[in-house]
Amino acid sequence: MSRKTKTEIAEIYRQIQDHICAGLEQGDGQGKFVEDRWTREDGGGGRTRTFQGGAIIEKGGVAFSEVHGPTPEKILRKLGLKEAEFFATGVSIVLHPYSPMVPIIHMNIRYFEMDNGVHWFGGGIDLTPHYVDAADARYFHQEVKAACDQFDAEYYPKFKAWADDYFFVKHRNETRGIGGIFYDRLSATSDDHFQQILDFSLELGRLFPRVYSHFMQKNSKIPYGQEEKAWQNLRRGRYVEFNLVWDAGTKFGLDTNGRTESILMSMPPQAEWTYMHQPKPGSPEEFTLNHLKKGIDWLSFE
Amino acid sequence: MSRKTKTEIAEIYRQIQDHICAGLEQGDGQGKFVEDRWTREDGGGGRTRTFQGGAIIEKGGVAFSEVHGPTPEKILRKLGLKEAEFFATGVSIVLHPYSPMVPIIHMNIRYFEMDNGVHWFGGGIDLTPHYVDAADARYFHQEVKAACDQFDAEYYPKFKAWADDYFFVKHRNETRGIGGIFYDRLSATSDDHFQQILDFSLELGRLFPRVYSHFMQKNSKIPYGQEEKAWQNLRRGRYVEFNLVWDAGTKFGLDTNGRTESILMSMPPQAEWTYMHQPKPGSPEEFTLNHLKKGIDWLSFE
Numbered sequence: 001m002s003r004k005t006k007t008e009i010a011e012i013y014r015q016i017q018d019h020i021c022a023g024l025e026q027g028d029g030q031g032k033f034v035e036d037r038w039t040r041e042d043g044g045g046g047r048t049r050t051f052q053g054g055a056i057i058e059k060g061g062v063a064f065s066e067v068h069g070p071t072p073e074k075i076l077r078k079l080g081l082k083e084a085e086f087f088a089t090g091v092s093i094v095l096h097p098y099s100p101m102v103p104i105i106h107m108n109i110r111y112f113e114m115d116n117g118v119h120w121f122g123g124g125i126d127l128t129p130h131y132v133d134a135a136d137a138r139y140f141h142q143e144v145k146a147a148c149d150q151f152d153a154e155y156y157p158k159f160k161a162w163a164d165d166y167f168f169v170k171h172r173n174e175t176r177g178i179g180g181i182f183y184d185r186l187s188a189t190s191d192d193h194f195q196q197i198l199d200f201s202l203e204l205g206r207l208f209p210r211v212y213s214h215f216m217q218k219n220s221k222i223p224y225g226q227e228e229k230a231w232q233n234l235r236r237g238r239y240v241e242f243n244l245v246w247d248a249g250t251k252f253g254l255d256t257n258g259r260t261e262s263i264l265m266s267m268p269p270q271a272e273w274t275y276m277h278q279p280k281p282g283s284p285e286e287f288t289l290n291h292l293k294k295g296i297d298w299l300s301f302e
Numbered sequence: 303m304s305r306k307t308k309t310e311i312a313e314i315y316r317q318i319q320d321h322i323c324a325g326l327e328q329g330d331g332q333g334k335f336v337e338d339r340w341t342r343e344d345g346g347g348g349r350t351r352t353f354q355g356g357a358i359i360e361k362g363g364v365a366f367s368e369v370h371g372p373t374p375e376k377i378l379r380k381l382g383l384k385e386a387e388f389f390a391t392g393v394s395i396v397l398h399p400y401s402p403m404v405p406i407i408h409m410n411i412r413y414f415e416m417d418n419g420v421h422w423f424g425g426g427i428d429l430t431p432h433y434v435d436a437a438d439a440r441y442f443h444q445e446v447k448a449a450c451d452q453f454d455a456e457y458y459p460k461f462k463a464w465a466d467d468y469f470f471v472k473h474r475n476e477t478r479g480i481g482g483i484f485y486d487r488l489s490a491t492s493d494d495h496f497q498q499i500l501d502f503s504l505e506l507g508r509l510f511p512r513v514y515s516h517f518m519q520k521n522s523k524i525p526y527g528q529e530e531k532a533w534q535n536l537r538r539g540r541y542v543e544f545n546l547v548w549d550a551g552t553k554f555g556l557d558t559n560g561r562t563e564s565i566l567m568s569m570p571p572q573a574e575w576t577y578m579h580q581p582k583p584g585s586p587e588e589f590t591l592n593h594l595k596k597g598i599d600w601l602s603f604e
Contacts, residue, residue, distance in 0.1 A: 036578070050577045061577065171556040171565075237569070244546035245556055254473040254547055261578050263473075267539070269576070273569035275352045275363065276338070 003191045004198060009111050010066040010089040012198070014047075016109070016205035017064040017091050021049055023209025024062070024095070027216045030055035033062065038259055043069035048262045051095070056102060056216045059269040060095035063262050071114060072256045085115040090123075091205065092249075094266040095212065100232035101222035102215055103129035103136065104177070104239060106266070107208050108249070109201040121197045122184040125204055125211075126163050128177030128239060130232045132288040134301050136219070137178045140211065141298040144180050147207045151200045159183045164294040169242045174292035176242045231285050233272035240271050305493045306500060311413050312368040312391040314500070316349075318411070318507035319366040319393050323351055325511025326364070326397070329518045332357035335364065340561055345371035350564045353397070358404060358518045362397035363567040373416060374558045387417040392425075393507065394551075396568040397514065402534030403524035404517055405431035405438070406479070406541060408568070409510050410551070411503040423499045424486040427506055427513075428465050430479030430541060432534045434590040436603050438521070439480045442513065443600040446482050449509045453502045461485045466596040471544045476594035478544045533587050535574035542573050 004012070021033045031054030039045035046065030051057045071086040090110030097104070106126050113119035127140050141160070148155035159181035167176040188194035243250050243266050253263040279285035306314070323335045333356030341347035348367030353359045373388040392412030399406070408428050415421035429442050443462070450457035461483035469478040490496035545552050545568050555565040581587035 059575075059577075171560075171562045233572070240542060240573075241546060241566075244543060245553075251547075258473075260473045264543075264575065265577060267575035270535070270572065270574045271542075272572045273361075273566065274571075275361075275567060276563050 003188075003194050006087045006089070006111070006113055009198065012202065013066075013089050013091050013109065013111070014064055016202060017047065017049070017062055020091070020093065020205060020209050021062050023213060024051070024057065027209060027213030028054045028056045031057055036261075038262070040067050040069070040259070043067060046259070046262060048259075048265065050265065054098075056097055056099070056220045057095050058098040061093070061262075061265040063092045063265060065090060065092075065259075065262070072252075074252065074256060079118070081114075081116070084118075086112065087114075088112045092265075093208065096236065096268045097216070097220070099220050099222070099224060100130040100228040100235075101224050102219040103127050104236075104268075105208075105212050105215075107204065109204055111198075111201075118187075120185040120187045121201060122186065123201050123204060124159065124163060124166075124180060124182035125208060126167055126177060126180030126182065128235070129288070130228070130235045131284050132178060132291045136215065137298045137301050139214070140178070140180065143207060143211050145299060147203045148181065148200075150203060151196055155183075155200070156181065161295075166248075167242065168246070168294065169238060170246060172238065172241070174238070174289065175294060176239065177292070178296070178298055230272070231279075233270060234274060234277060236268035236271040237273050239266075239268055243267070305490075305496050308389045308391065308413070308415055311500065314504065315368075315391050315393050315411065315413070315507075316366055318504060319349065319351070319364055322393070322395065322507060322511050323364050325515060326353070326359065329511060329515030330356045330358045333359055338563075340564070342369050342371070342561070345369060348561070348564060350561075350567065352567065356400075358399055358401070358522045359397050360400040361571040363395070363564075365394045365564050365567060367392060367394075367561075367564070374554075376554065376558060381420070383416075383418070386420075388414065389416075390414045394567075395510065398538065398570045399518070399522070401522050401524070401526060402432040402530040402537075403526050404521040405429050406538075406570075407510075407514050407517075409506065411506055413500075413503075420489075422487040422489045423503060424488065425503050425506060426461065426465060426468075426482060426484035427510060428469055428479060428482035428484065430537070431590070432530070432537045433586050434480060434593045438517065439600045439603050441516070442480065442482065445509060445513050447601060449505045450483065450502075452505060453498055457485075457502070458483065463597075468550075469544065470548070470596065471540060472548060474540065474543070476540070476591065477596060478541065479594070480598075480600055532574070533581075535572060536576065536579060538570035538573040539575050541568075541570055545569070 025032055031051050033049040034052050036048045044067030046063060048061060048063045050061040066089040068087040071084045093107045095105050109123035111121050145156040163179040163182035166182045167179055169176055186197050188197055250263055279289060327334055333353050335351040336354050338350045346369035348365060350363060350365045352363040368391040370389040373386045395409045397407050411425035413423050447458040465481040465484035468484045469481055471478055488499050490499055552565055581591060
């Protein structure tokens with residue numbers, strides 16, 4: 001099988017964006033995506049789609065981009081290169097639900113190549129529940145593992161540990177949520193391998209609307225009050241802290257003159273900060289904080 | 303006149319914290335500071351004071367710290383040094399008012415020295431109005447200039463430009479607010495000069511409660527509604543973006559295992575994000591955005 005070209009990969013990722021948007025509109029049952037097309041001065045552009053008028057999803061978006069041009073200085077320096085043209089395409093998603101009982105979710109798949117032949121895939125999917133729930137965590141990790149296992153038995157354990165390390169709010173000594181998988185700089189060693197990694201990223205794109213629809217249907221029915229909303233806003237504050245302080249993708253985008261509104265689509269609609277907030281002993285909030293840790297085996301978590 | 307020792311400077315800064323807290327409690331007329339004392343594992347500690355139950359100030363704090371120990375790797379590398387003990391003391395303030403008509407304010411004074419004889423002062427004061435108002439901007443910059451001019455006629459123009467550059471939200475292409483002054487790595491060339499820079503920082507500490515009390519009294523009487531509150535929350539979102547993405551002090555603190563709750567005392571109580579928000583043409587919100595620019599001469603701004 002011959003290797004897909006960058007243009008073909010971009011087209012495949014565009015279709016994945018369509019698939020995800022259709023699935024989320026169906027899952028929410030009320031809201032619709034509104035598309036914003038943009039072009040990049042140095043080459044390429046994107047289709048940023050934000051969710052409007054949702055019943056379950058309060059704010060979020062599914063962004064596709066396909067950009068090219070001279071490789072940013074930062075990447076060149078990292079790779080020890082003087083000059084190269086780059087091409088990058090990807091789909092990026094963050095969804096913030098109204099209900100604190102429904103988790104925040106994030107997914108990203110991306111492909112990068114340079115005209116000197118260097119290429120890699122990256123991506124991942126991870127869940128940030130405002131309240132950690134054992135059954136939800138098991139379900140999510142089992143689904144992600146099943147998707148991984150279709151391609152490589154090493155993927156889940158390796159990429160799960162990578163997500164624990166990546167989605168870590170160092171200054172709080174807590175993980176952003178219950179993780180999932182994260183991978184980067186995955187380069188193919190053969191044409192078959194290339195197709196396999198590409199197919200893996202597509203499988204994540206198919207998994208996403210299915211898994212999140214499950215949470216939308218089930219968790220949006222759970223009652224909650226002001227206390228849970230207040231906690232949600234504090235957790236959203238932590239989400240902001242991770243994304244603006246530690247997320248390599250966000251930092252890179254803001255640093256290299258990326259499209260700010262598309263990058264910061266990940267921001268919650270609202271967030272709050274309280275000095276020295278401490279959850280009540282024995283509360284679900286305390287349980288959550290105690291489980292924002294690396295290395296938890298969520299597959300069998302009780 | 304002999305040079306003040308680091309211990310004496312810390313004591314002077316401690317008194318400045320007391321002076322500022324007393325002035326702000328008087329200005330607010332209702333709220334009180336609550337003190338949190340903490341110690342640092344590697345040496346030193348601080349008194350973080352947060353404002354509680356305010357009539358005008360919704361959230362904020364006045365933090366004093368005096369820390370010492372082995373110099374963080376990051377600073378050593380920057381200075382090309384292998385090893386040195388450091389000492390740092392300072393007062394740091396951020397205040398977020400309830401009313402969108404009252405500006406956010408920030409001030410910092412700090413002193414740093416190493417056992418190899420290197421020393422410097424840094425600091426500044428800057429204003430972030432939710433709504434730019436010509437008279438308020440003139441008043442603020444004139445007061446700051448008057449404080450600077452008592453010490454050195456070069457201070458205001460130089461440090462005003464420095465603030466424009468420093469408090470810049472690069473990914474939004476806008477300044478955080480209307481600036482003020484910012485200075486860093488000011489080293490003394492004589493004992494008299496040392497005393498002069500120290501006195502300058504104390505003058506800023508005296509200026510602070512006076513200037514902010516002016517805004518508290520005057521601007522808290524201006525009526526506002528839901529539209530202004532919504533705009534305030536968007537502006538608070540930009541404040542968060544600047545502090546977490548660009549502020550060197552915040553980044554350094556979070557990176558070097560500083561006391562997170564004291565560093566993030568600067569976060570607003572609440573913030574909001576809206577995709578692609580555009581103020582109405584001709585509105586005060588648009589006027590504000592149009593004046594979040596570097597290089598404006600606020601002293602004579604009409």
